[in-house]
Amino acid sequence: MDWLTEPFTLPFMQRALIAAVIVGVVCAVLGCYVVLRSMAFLGDALAHAVLPGIAVAYLAGTNTLLGALVAAVLVALGISAFAQHGTIREDTAIGILFAAALALGVLLISTVRTYATDLTHILFGDLLGVGREDLFISGGLAVMVLATVVLLFKEFLLVTFDPLLAHTLGKRPGVYRTVLLLLLAVTIVISLRTVGVGLVVALLVTPAATAYLLTRRLVRMMLVSALLGVASSVIGLYVSYYLDVSSGAAVVLVATGFFLVAYIFAPRYGLVWRAGSARVNRRPTA
Amino acid sequence: MSRGRHSEGSAGGPPRDGSLTLTAASVSYGRQAPALLDVSLTVPHGAQVAVVGPNGAGKSTLFKALVGLLPLRSGRISIHGRPPNDQEDPIAYVPQREEVDWRFPVSVRDVVAMGRYGRVRPLRRLRAADHAAVDEALAGLDLAPLADRPIAELSGGQQQRVFLARALAQEPHVLLLDEPFTGVDAAVRESVLSVLEDLRAREVTALVSTHDLRLASERFELVALLNRRLVAYGAPADVFRPDNVQAAFGGGAIMLDGMLVVDQCCEGRRRWTG
Structure with a gap:
């Protein structure tokens, strides 16, 4: 059983594991609201919209998580204002903000010489590069998000x-929707280090949809979704370690694997079951 | 059931005129032509009013304005002497069933319990009195055996009963029912009517929109005939006169041997099975 423990003798792998578990839980829980309210597009847009914040923090030499947090909160409030008072459709507003923010982020990052690697890390995550400071910030934010979900459960x-x-x-x-949007923004920021801007939406949507x-x-x-989120993160890390592939991508693909299995074999709602019950239902009338 | 201040002592007191009053109320969506134009009517405390009219007559618009979901373009609405958005006592609004996602992962009991959320502040849990009201509402509509079912597994008639149970759990003083008889079978129809009978005894003011003109004339003491404007309002015999019906329904209405036949096919009458 050494192969199970071996990866986590390394400190950076331990930190990666903790970060992956935190992200797995928070994304999976918030993801339930995203799936139920059909906010996948909004979540994706929000993830991309934090890019300028990261870029500014990076250029200023401060913690990129904080930069992302400020940007995400501003964009969440902006989308909320658009949705409530705007004269254009919400998805159009999101599309405009999303593309503009992404462009602004890329533009800012392209002023730095190590442009290509930095952008890759931001877009697809850098789980193995998680530092102690990052862990404390994401851990604290995660507790805050989950506590809010518990306390305002009725209202949400x-x-x-x-x-x-x-x-x-x-x-x-309107007030609670804005709070929910802010929680979503914070969740996305927590996830950036693990899966990056490009894949956050998968961690939000896939475990919740499976659940x-x-x-x-x-x-x-929410509980099933959190369990799946953690399992995907941990298994994804092993896959990444032993096959030497991108950790964020591995986590997302494991989550997708769980979804496909559930989509086909889930009791009551899976393909196999529905095909079976359709046959049973047809028989008496035929 | 607990009673709020508006019904307390009303038995021996002076008759309350107008628990609900619209004064020249108009509502429009954006810059479109008004969906409701210059409607004035007064509903006495505890009265039950059928709201009838062709599709697009503004029945749902009227209800949404009454709970403050749509702003008035002009005129005034007063419920217990206050505007719709400033109500101390609950107004229960039962929208058409299509307004919510019935695949949502909640049980029948969860949905009925939502009727109590207005009485519980954020961060607090439901109290024993709330759970008792939920149980009573479930029992009142024969939903107790279904209490723990996911709502995704309900039939259209069961969904209608869940919505009504949720409204009862609110212990409202004013109840607005939007199309409760559409797409349900005779049994559900009777259970809705018997709930209305109970509410009549408790002096709950009720407005019920329906396509069923016969039901409106037989089971309600007041009828509001709507076609953007209020065409007629009063006792069924006075409202369902050929000229009024002609004015509301146009060519769709014909009189056959003193019986009124209205062709209101077909929108909004589909059975909703989810």
């Missing part, structure tokens, strides 16, 4: 399921 459930009812009960759906195929209760969906 209400505004995601039935904003009309939220309004008639005096619960201000949705396995259960129809929100709390259970």
